[in-house]
Amino acid sequence: MTSPHPPLLSPGYKSTVLRAPRQAPILLPHTLTELTGPVLGEGPVAAADADLTRDGGGEAQGQRIVVHGQVRDADGRPVPDTLLEVWQANAAGRYRHKWDGHDAPLDPHFAGVGRTMTDAQGHYRFVTVKPGAYPWGNHPNAWRPAHIHFSLFGRAFTQRLVTQMYFPDDPLFAYDPIYHSVPEFARDRLVAGFDLSATVESWALGFRFDIVLTGAAATPMETR
Amino acid sequence: MTAPGTPSQTVGPYLSIGLSWAEGPAVVAADTPGAVWLRGEIRDGDGAVVKDALVETWQADPDGRFHTPGFRGLGRCPTGDDGRYAIRTVKPGVVADQAPHLAVSVFARGLLHRVVTRVYFADEAAANAADPVLARVPGERRGTLIAEQSADGYRFDIILQGPDETVFFAL
Numbered sequence: 001m002t003s004p005h006p007p008l009l010s011p012g013y014k015s016t017v018l019r020a021p022r023q024a025p026i027l028l029p030h031t032l033t034e035l036t037g038p039v040l041g042e043g044p045v046a047a048a049d050a051d052l053t054r055d056g057g058g059e060a061q062g063q064r065i066v067v068h069g070q071v072r073d074a075d076g077r078p079v080p081d082t083l084l085e086v087w088q089a090n091a092a093g094r095y096r097h098k099w100d101g102h103d104a105p106l107d108p109h110f111a112g113v114g115r116t117m118t119d120a121q122g123h124y125r126f127v128t129v130k131p132g133a134y135p136w137g138n139h140p141n142a143w144r145p146a147h148i149h150f151s152l153f154g155r156a157f158t159q160r161l162v163t164q165m166y167f168p169d170d171p172l173f174a175y176d177p178i179y180h181s182v183p184e185f186a187r188d189r190l191v192a193g194f195d196l197s198a199t200v201e202s203w204a205l206g207f208r209f210d211i212v213l214t215g216a217a218a219t220p221m222e223t224r
Numbered sequence: 225m226t227a228p229g230t231p232s233q234t235v236g237p238y239l240s241i242g243l244s245w246a247e248g249p250a251v252v253a254a255d256t257p258g259a260v261w262l263r264g265e266i267r268d269g270d271g272a273v274v275k276d277a278l279v280e281t282w283q284a285d286p287d288g289r290f291h292t293p294g295f296r297g298l299g300r301c302p303t304g305d306d307g308r309y310a311i312r313t314v315k316p317g318v319v320a321d322q323a324p325h326l327a328v329s330v331f332a333r334g335l336l337h338r339v340v341t342r343v344y345f346a347d348e349a350a351a352n353a354a355d356p357v358l359a360r361v362p363g364e365r366r367g368t369l370i371a372e373q374s375a376d377g378y379r380f381d382i383i384l385q386g387p388d389e390t391v392f393f394a395l
């Protein structure tokens with residue numbers, strides 16, 4: 001079966017050239033080490049972590065949005081109680097990071113990081129602002145389409161995933177080598193859908209982004 | 225046939241915003257018997273240090289069990305400006321027929337997908353010699369998976385590309 005993942009060496013994205021391993025990977029048998037993974041529980045997460053718009057005692061600038069979806073495995077089963085971490089630029093396209101030199105304003109009320117756990121049916125939901133597009137140095141006049149970074153553990157080491165969620169109909173898709181690194185058949189899996197049912201009237205727009213984690217996992221009985 | 229699954233994307237240069245935890249590098253508390261530091265640096269195909277990477281480790285407890293109450297098993301450390309990471313943990317026990325090992329994921333700007341490797345331990349030579357995963361690795365490259373003993377634990381460098389490239393695995 002054709003993998004939905006980008007090849008590590010994708011020269012249009014220049015940083016891959018010196019960082020992609022050149023030797024073929026060695027096939028790893030799935031032992032208990034790979035078939036298990038961290039069970040983090042609620043420990044690292046507070047309810048407020050699912051709202052990115054209220055840092056520093058005030059409200060973030062920008063278009064308020066709800067992002068929600070369901071996390072499933074390759075067989076379509078929900079992945080409950082798994083940690084989902086997100087980070088993103090603010091509405092002006094600026095990250096709160098010492099290396100981000102983009103000439104756009106920081107927002108004292110937007111740190112750009114959120115965490116939540118999926119519920120018993122694998123659903124998650126958080127509130128944020130739509131991130132701005134931002135320039136980067138990959139090629140002349142390079143701009144990243146608006147995106148939110150996602151990190152998920154799933155139920156096993158095999159299922160660990162870091163990805164990016166994009167917004168529908170972004171004109172920058174056509175010029176973005178990171179988006180284009182993904183095989184064409186799978187690109188739309190990274191694009192959230194506008195979701196009127198998740199829109200909160202007079203308050204926030206809604207988007208839906210479902211996530212499918214592939215990779216085998218042991219059942220809890222097998223892990224002891 | 226095309227496979228299911230949400231495609232991977234790079235963590236990008238600002239991963240530390242989302243993925244650094246104050247307690248991430250501490251798999252175990254400092255006063256845990258047998259606590260050691262696993263330290264190393266990440267380098268690219270030019271030998272330059274990689275200062276926007278994240279190392280994650282997953283492991284059994286000292287008895288070779290997973291999901292033991294009170295043992296998180298997960299270590300997580302972004303690299304600093306010097307390309308170095310450090311994780312405080314305990315050496316895991318034997319898991320089935322395998323030598324003590326950690327599963328490792330490396331994420332970085334420029335990596336569109338994580339790369340996966342394993343840490344084995346230099347002071348487990350007999351167990352390493354019988355390990356079924358190490359047996360799959362050509363002898364001349366096996367050393368890239370062996371952490372050397374150091375003053376306060378072990379040293380494990382990760383070379384993403386080049387003649388000394390670390391062995392990476394496909395899951």
Ligand SMILES: [Fe+2]
Pocket residue numbers: 089144147149236
């Ligand atoms: Fe980004």
